[in-house]
Every structure is written in structure tokens, then in C-alpha cells.
Amino acid sequence: FWSLSCGGATNFVDSANISWVSDNEYITKGNTTTVDFNTSLRFFPDPGNRKCYKLPMNYTTSSSSLILVRANFVYKNYDGLEQPPLFSVSLGTAVAAFINLSFKDPWIEEFIWQQDNKDTLPLCLNSIPNGGFPVISSIEIRPIPQGGYYSGMDDFTNKYPLDQYDRIWDPDQDFSPFHTSTGFKTLGTFNTWGLKESPPQPILQTGRVLARREGLSYNFALKNLGDYYVVLYFAGILPVSPTFDVLINGDVVESNYSVKSWEVGSLYFLQKGIKSLNITFKDISFYPIVNAIEVYEIINIPPESSTTVVSALQVIRQSMGLDLEWEDDPCSPMPWEHIQCEGSSITSLNLSFNKLTSFGTDLDGLINLRVLDLKNNSLEGLVPESFGAMMNLHLLTSGNLCLSFSMSKCYDATANATIDAPQVTVFNKKKQTLHSHLAVVLGAVGGVLLVLIVVSILVFVYIRRKTPEFKHRERMKADLQMRNWNAAKAFSYKEIKAATRNFKQVLGRGSFGSVYLGKLPDGKLAAIKVRFDKTQLGANSFINEVSLLSSICHQNLVSLEGYCHEPKQQILVYEYLPGGSLADNIYGANSKRKTLSWVCRLKIAIDAAKGTNLSSSSAIMAKPYLQAGAFEIVDESLKETYDEESMRNTASIASRSVDSDASQRPTIAEVLAALKEAYSIQLSYLATAGAGLST
Template sequence: MERSTRGAMAARSWLLLLLGLAGVLHVHGQCAPDSTGFVSIDCGQPEQAGRYVDAATKLPYVPDGAYTDAGANHNISPEYIKPTSSKRYLNVRSFPGVARSCYTLPSTVARGSKYLLRATFMYGNYDGLSRLPVFDLHLGVNFWRTMNITTADKPQLAEIIAVVPDESVQVCLVDTGSGTPFISALDLRPVRDTLYPQANATQALVLVDRTNLGLSGAAIVRYPEDPYDRVWIPWSEIDSNEWTEISTPEKVKELADPRFNAPSAVMQTAITPRNGSRSASSRTIELSWDAAPNHAYPDPGVIGIVYFAELEAVAGAAARQFEMAINGKLWSKAPFMPQHLVCDAFFNSEAHRGFGGHYNITLNATANSTLLPTINAAEFFSVVSTANVATESKDVAAMAAIKAKYEVKKNWAGDPCAPKTLVWEGLNCSYAISMPPRITRLNMSFGGLSGAMPSHFTNLKAIKYLDLSYNNFTGSIPNALSELPFLVVLDLTGNQLNGSIPSGLMKRMQDGSLTLRYGKNPNLCSNSASCEHTEKKSKSMLAVYIVVPILATVVIGALALLLLIMRKKQGSKKGSVKPENEASGVHSQSRNGDTHSLLQLDNRRFTYKDLQVMTNNFKTVLGRGGFGSVYDGFLADGTQVAVKLRSESSSQGVREFLTEAQTLTKIHHKNLVSMVGYCKDGEHMALVYEHMSEGNLEDKLRGKIVIVDL
């Protein structure tokens, strides 16, 4: 603030306000007003220290461990500790190495109520660096103010009056790269909803100055004198040559207008110009303030409130009458006459802009006034927007539950999605105009998560991509995941899940609306009809995996030889062969010009398009071999299959392919995988097998279970 040419406010920052002194509070000893809903937090106070009562206000302060899960506690340096220092300034909580750290305070009255929130900062060289930091404060998802810590030995305050729309409100410290954020104390005070109408659902009031104009050396006035624990700072630079101090012991009544109110202890003092001449300069009070611009508000809008009460008995023809102006523009439509021992206020309803945050008020005595202007108190605010919308509350609740269950540290503080520059690690969000952001992607792969999959993930109703791969989840897959309407990719690879894939997920995989990745879950099977308890299978499966490949090799070799002999004998029999292109009934030429006939196959034939559908366009590779790659697939009835697709580089020709296909169609054994069908569609050749969920012999011998080429 700057002193104007005539009687301006002193050039001081009220934010250096309490001076750490407990004994300067002005208290009359009356019964304390109701403090229901007050939250008073000593930041950095060890939990084992417990609560204590502040010596000045008699309000209880508690440690901050219940309100934040980040940061570290520190004591200020001994040279900054004074006998009169308030206890809450002796320690701080700092937040090094993180972009945003937050306190979550309860909305102690009701949703949509109005609160005063106050944060206090006493550096005291707690870190031994003698480096004063600069950082930002946010109220929820909205910018509050920049904290520029300018002194190590005095506390600085930030205060805001705002509507809290939810069940809680977050106060966040944001690292801007100019030193480590820290905090000493944090207060929340409910205020009457009718007070400060300029604070509403879309904007809040950030305090620049709150001054008690009156007796020099007067005490600070706050709770219990002020039922809302507003802090009224005495104007310490009253020039007795310029100003006359007026006071009364009589109680000043509250303003009938419920929108504004100052406590009687503040209204019982006032100032008036000392020079009683009728010259224009001596009949004027001029006060000015400046709201400092910042990176969010280079031209801040400002709100001023001035309080008046006539403290002297005006008799006979005497009159105190004056006009008011803001930055030279007339404020009052008619001359103002303060009422005797009744609080009154003038204010601007809309933010005053266009003057770079400068705010100048002038009180001019009218020609008919026999007494000079007077003023008792003033408040000055800058206006900030609270229109930024927080993330959908159900998404926030789900993420809070996930964070708590798995004790996630990362940068998970504050709102998950807002502002966009501080979105949580591993999240993507959608941002629709005038709608809450929604979480659309969550990646918690390699997160060390264990136990059964909690229901919290199923509460993210807008999620599209959910990656929980390479954790240690156990138990079954929740079928409720299939009810997430927008989920298109679910990655559960590399866990310890068991049982079968739920029918709801299976159905969505079949209709192409969901890609499910579930490999490297050794106890998970895709066909519920074939699922057995792991305990029953463990003793017999190793023998099966050793015997089956040997048996299969012998049987296939013998049958192949037998088929070749039979084919020579029956080569001319009618109906024993079909043209290579079965659909058209014509022969086709191989690349070397030889004509080959197709063997008659009894199994189901698929087209290449069929293969694309059942494998989701060959999405998941189970393994690779000399013939080609093996892909994970599902038939229309939900049966899981393995599709072995011949690669262009394969040395296996059409005849070899058909011979193998026909041989395998004749083999049926409980310990051998069955061939479901084949594809010969132009140059595309493939074999479709029953899915072998337990892996092959090589995997068993090596102790690693994966799905590979059959």
C-alpha cells in the first residue's frame, strides 16, 4: 500500500500481521461466541504432541497429520524463537520435490456454505538455507495467490473468503521452481452465508488488507471479539499532527444490512482530519491500497468495504455529512451521514478493474457539513475466479479409495484431473465445457498392487483404458468390470488371477467392444467348463506335459505314413479329393506351376475374415514357430482358441499344410489338444486349435508357464 498525498493508508502489508505475539489481542472478557465448525491446524506439529489451546484466542489447535499425508516436519531455527512467539510458528511442514501438496479440510457446516480460510507462513530459516521461497496457493482447483516470503522473522498470512460446494475443501501448495513450499498453520472458519455477497459460487475474495482505524497502539482484534475470527490490524502510523482519534466505550450496534458487519471493538474507534479549517484539503480523507498483480491476474479486480459509525453525540445544527469517490468516480448518489453508534458500510458490488489493482477512496465533507469526515475500519480484497470445475466426485472418491488402499505416493495430491497442468501421474482425463472432468485412462502397471481386485476400479464409470498389468492381484476377475460402459482395453497381464474369465467380459470380447489382455496369469482359464481347481491338477499335469508331446509325435508320424500309403491306393476313387479351391470347384496352380489337389477335410472351415474377427484382427500373439505365429482368439460361442497362421516365409507348402490338417482331425485324446478347424482362403492358410491354457512341455520344464505355439 502507498501513502497518498493526503491521509493515505500506510505503506505496509497487513500479511505481516500477528508478529508472533500472543499478548496483543484485544479481549473484553465476555463469553466466547460459538466456535462450532472451526478447524485450527498447527502444521508441522508432531502427532504425539497432541492438541493445545492458543494463548491468545483460547481456540484449540491440533497437529496436521489427519489432514495431509505428504511433507516433512521441521522446527524453525533457534535464533528466530522469541518468548512471545505463538506456538504455531515454532514448526513448519515443508513439501520438497513434489509439484503439488494438499491439505483436505472438512466442510464443517454444509455443502455450499461460505468459509474464511487462512494460511500462515513463518520461515524462520527452518531448512538452514536462508533462502526465502516463492510458491503458489490453490483453493481446490483454483488459483488463490502467490506467496512471496519476504522475511524470515515475521509470519505472513494468506486469507480467502469462498463458497465451498463440496463436503471438503483442499488447500494446496504448488511448487513454482522458486524454493520449497512450506506452511506453519491453517485455519477454517464458517461465516454467515449472507456476509460478503461478492464471494459466490464463481468467485472468491482474497484479503489484501483489513484495518482497524482508531487509537494508535491499539490491540489486534480477532476471536472472540470477532465471532468469525477475522483479524483486524490497528493502523500503526497515525500522525497526530494530521489525524484526530475518536473513541467511545459504548457498544456499537451491528449494521442492519446482513451483508456486512464489523465487531463493536473495531467500530468503537475512528479517525478524522485534525485541521478544522474549511479549506478543501483539510476537509478530506484519502486512503489507498494496491493489490499486487500476479501471473494469474496481471490486472486484479478489487473490492473495497469501508465502515462508518458516528461516535460523537451531534447536537443542534451540527452535522457530519460527506461524499465518497473511488479512483475519482463518485461512489455515493447522495451525501452520507453516519448514524450514532450504529455500524454502516459502503462497498462496491462489482470488482473494480482497469487500474492495475490500485484502489483509492476519497471522503469529502459537503459544504453544509459542520463536522469533518470520519472512518472506523476498512477491508480491501482482490477477486479470484472459482469457476474451474473439480473432477466428478465419484471419480475422486474412487481414486481416493485406491490411493488409500495401496498407499500410493507418486504425485497424487489435490484434484486428480484439474488443473490440467497438475493431473495425476498415470491418469488421462476428458474435459468437457461446463462439465466436471472425467478419468478416462488409469495406468497402475508395475505398481506393486496385491490381493483381490477391489471394487474401486469399477466405480470409474468413464474409464476407457485400465492397465493393471504386472502386479500381484489374486482371486477372480470382477465381472463388474464388464459393466463399465466405455471400457475398451483392460490389461491384466502378469498377475496371479485365477478362475475363468467372467461371462460379461467374454461377451464384450466377442462383440469386439473390449480388448482383454490376460496372459501370464498361470491359474486363469478362459473356458469356465474346463476350469478345475489348481490343487486337483497340480499332481497330474507335469506327467501330461511330458507324455503328450512324445505321444503326439509318434502318432502323427505313423498316421502320416499310413495316409500316404492309403492315398496311393485310393488316388483314383471318386469323391476322395476336392479341387484346391473348394468354393469354386476348380484346380489352382502352385507357384512352381504344379497342380495339387486338396485333401478332403471333415473339420470346420473358416475364411480369413473369420480369423480376423475371432482374433480381434490378430491382436494378441501367443507364440511363434516355424509355421508362423499363433494368435489368441474366441469363437462366437465364447470358446477360446489358438489360431496358427502360416507366414509368407514358412517353408511348409499347401500339401504339407493339408496333410497335417487332415491328420490332426483324426486324432482325439483327452491329453491332446484338438483341432477345431482350418482356413485355406487364397494364399491364407491357418489351423485353429483348442486353446492350451497351461502352456507346453518346454514351459513346464523351464518353470515358466506361457501360451506358445502348439
């Protein structure tokens, strides 16, 4: 068990022999106080939307991937204002509950959470406008019985030690079954081996039995319209075996269900899109009986923002020296301050009125950005060239110093030292008529405009003359560099068009550009990659890529056959592999013909890592597709063909590889070692199972 006393000053052990620790090491915000003599709490008058705890996910050795998270919220008029707060609670990127302490105080929320191989889980209290200060008294994490809660998708409260997993089981008096019924209790012991949820014996020893009429009904008030998971428990505490139908919201979901004497059973139902819940047990023979009911709301977890974007934002914050409380995900459960999102994509960034003197770095990493507000700062000079490549970007820069994409376009002639300000004669106002005043003003304005037009034309002509010469000189220099690297063959753009038959057959597309099938003059097939990025930054990246690929040779790396480097053309020519991409073989048309086994996929990953290890020893960066639990993301076609430890180890190293903090990502050597270990485990599993190696 892991138990956190929010606002507690010291660690202690309670009457149930459960150890509690102070929350001082898990959060730096908020103030603390005590109510009802010994109940501590932490409240958050701090500005900002999120107040987050980082709950440790590595405290338990339980093999179950599910955990129970329980939070206790207490107000008890600690501030004397008699204004209970309203706020929301989120786990990870999901808003999990809304807490209204004017309705119930204290308020307990329980969540069953799928662990995702991360070291921590953010639990955040999120302010609501005019809702008061969020407040919390305790947080508990408990293991869930392995395999439990997966199927189908007395006057006291029972919990630990009666329930070894410390779940809370409330009596059903608050739900008032519609028709007269009787409570029964027996001291017999039941064998719960068949129930993965392992309900405690005191729960099975008590039950509600219909005394008369045809049905026993429960009505549950649901908080939200949504999907709900229902678990029903039955134990044969009567000397007879009743048979009955189970109805949910009037529909029969289980017919002729029997509860045999001294046996236990359970039913599981997933109800989608409901806003009320009625559970009815309709009599067929003898009397319907139910021993326990669990109802869980299914919360959709929004996808996390790209780790590349999160890293870019943190670099921006640090390089610009901004004091912003940016932590966890920038878009969910609610956007960071100064940020607007659509889904998990950042579309607007407001950095106005921050006294910025530079653009910082990595702004061009926000590829979906549509509005960048830099108004009223102290920026001066050229706007970064990379902004020009962001076609949908609306850049707001008013209120800065001279700021432009071209130094010749500053808003004021005096802002550029290379342009002389025109001399204007000032006349004696007493000797001039209104007509002469107007003539002077018009003449001065006309003179200024004429000078600006002439200077602009001269600068434009000079740049037009110099730019082609400069670009040609730079390109020749780059070509000479690539030849000195012993790079592969240099193709002309005309040869590339002929090889691809005017770019007829597309093999694939990505953020970098398109790949076409080509046939070289010697008859060899090739995969020809045409880049989208034609900027100078893209040209530098292209030259570096040619340099890197020309310097390495490995059996697990696609070889570079040649390149084309001409004006506005950056093309790479690779050897063609007819087997298709890995994505085609796992998800595409090839997967329908043959399924890649888990051991085969591991071997591919190891070979790829070996090739990557040759070209780089830095940390690996992958796309953030591993945001679910280790077994939630497993390909359905691999069901029951893999070792769980092998899969868990692979998912763990993959999850670490997309950590938003680059310093926490493993090196490619560490990735390779982890994959080899997973591969060995899978081979042992197959040998034990007597299976052959499928490829």
C-alpha cells in the same frame, strides 16, 4: 473456534484463552521443526504436488453458512539455507493464493468460505517447480456473523477478544492516504444491530478524517487482475454529520452519503475485472470520514469432476495395485500425477512402466478419455471389448506381450500357440554367394508371409461363419429368458418404426440414447427409448433392465409397455406421460407457465424415492450438481417461500448421495426418511405462514 498448530507436538491454550490442537491427526506428510523458540511449523520435502489437510466442517454449531479460514505461513530460515519457498494454496478445487515468503515472512492469508454440507474441506499446499518446500505454521477456522458479507454480492492489530469472530483488523498506516488526514478516537459505544458483519467497537471508535483539501484517498496494491468485494464502515464519532461522495477507481459509486453523529453504516461494492483499487472520499460538506475498510478477492471455484469418474479411478488404482497418492479431486486445483484434464474432464491417463499384468476394472468409466498410455507393462491377451466403444480413445500398448483386439492379430506368430512357426533351413554361409544369401532371405520371408496370410484367411472365414450363428443363438436364448420373466410385449423393429413414424418426434436425448414419441396399434401413446450402446455389454445391461422393469409395478414408476430385441436393436417402450419431464417443469418451457413450489418438489422427490426404494435398497447415485452451498443453488423462483431447515436438510442428503466414496452414500431408505422429514418441516412452515399448498 478451531485452531490447528502445524508441527506442534502437544495441545495447548494460548494467552487469549484459545485452545490449539496438534496437526498430527489431520495430515500424515511432512516434517516438523520449531523457530523463534516457540513457533512450530511443518514443511513438506515429500514428492508429489499436493500436501493436503482435511479441515473439519462439522465442528461448529453456527447457523451461518460462511466461515473464516486463516492460514499462517512461516519460514524464518528454519533450514539455514536462506531460500524462502514459493508455493500455492488451494481450498477445495480452487487455487486461493500464491505464497512468496521471500517477499514477506511470516505471511497470513484469510479466506471467507461458503460451506457446502461436506464433512471436510481440503486445504492443500501445492509445490511449484524450483519453488522449494511448502511450509505452514497454523490454520484457524472462525465463524462469520450470520448474514454478513452478502450485501451487494491505533498502532496495533485488533483481533480476538476485541473481535468476537477473531478477524484481524490492521491499522491503515501501511496504506498511507494521499492527503494529510487525522486519526480520531472516541470511547462511545455504537449500536451495531443494523450491521450484519458486526464490526467490533474498537474499530468503530477510531476513524480517518480528512483535515484539508477535497478528498481522502486510499490505494490498494492488488495481487491479481480479478473481481473484488469491498466493504466500507462508517461511524459518527464527530459532533457533525459529514456528507461526501464515494469513488472507486475514479467512478462515483455512492453520492451524497451522510454519516450521522452516533450512528453506524456500511457500503458494499463488487468491482469486476480490476487490477488496481483506489477508494476516494470526496468532500461535499464538513469532512469525509471512514472507520474501516475490507477488501476481498473473489475466487472462482472450478467444478468438481464427476463422482462416477473419481470412483472409477480409485477402483482402477486398487485393482491394478498402483501406489499413487490420488486424493480429493483428480483435476483441480491441479491434476493428479499421470493424469491430464480439460476443465473437470479427464482426457489422458498414463499408466506406462507400472509392471501391470491386467487391465483392472472401470477403465471404460472414463468416458472423456482420449489417451490411455499402457506402454511397457506386462499385459497379454485381448484388449477389453469396452475400449472399442470409446470412439475417441487413442490406446498406446507398445512394449507389452502379445496384446490385441483379436488373438489372430498378435504382433509375432510365435506369441500364439495355435499358429505353428514355419521351419526355416539354415545354409552354410561359407558356400553361398551374396546372391544366394538374398534368395534364401527372400524365400524365408515369403514363406512366412504366405503361411500367415493363409492362416489369417482361414481364421477370418471361420469367425465369419460362427459369429452370426453364435449371436443368433445368444439372442434366442435371451428372448426365451425374457419371455419366461413374463416381460411386457415383444415388438418387432418394423412395428417400432411404424409407431414412431420412422422416429419423427424426439422427446429427449441422453447418454443412454434418444426417446421418441410413438403411437401403439391400440392407439395408446408411448415413450420409446432407443439405446446407443449396441455392444454385448450393452445387450447384457438391456436384458437386465427388461428383467428388472418386468418384475416391479409401482404407482410412482413409469410402466414398461414392451421391448424390441433384434440384431443391433435394443429398444424399450414405456408409457407416455404428457406432463413433460421434471427438468422441463423446473427449467424448461413448462416452468415459464407455472413455478413448482418447494413443497411440490419435495413431494415429487419423495414419490420418486418410494419407487426407487421398491427396486433397490443399495446406495443412491445422483449427478454432481450440488457442489455449491445449500442456499446458493436454490431456484430463484423459490425465494422466500421455503423453510431454511427444510432446504438445508434436503441439500445435505443430496450432497451425501454424490459422495466420491460409495461407502459413504446413504441408502435409498435413508434418503426417503430425510426427504419426508424435510417435507414435514416445510408443511409446518407453510401452516405457520398461513400459506396454502401450491402444486
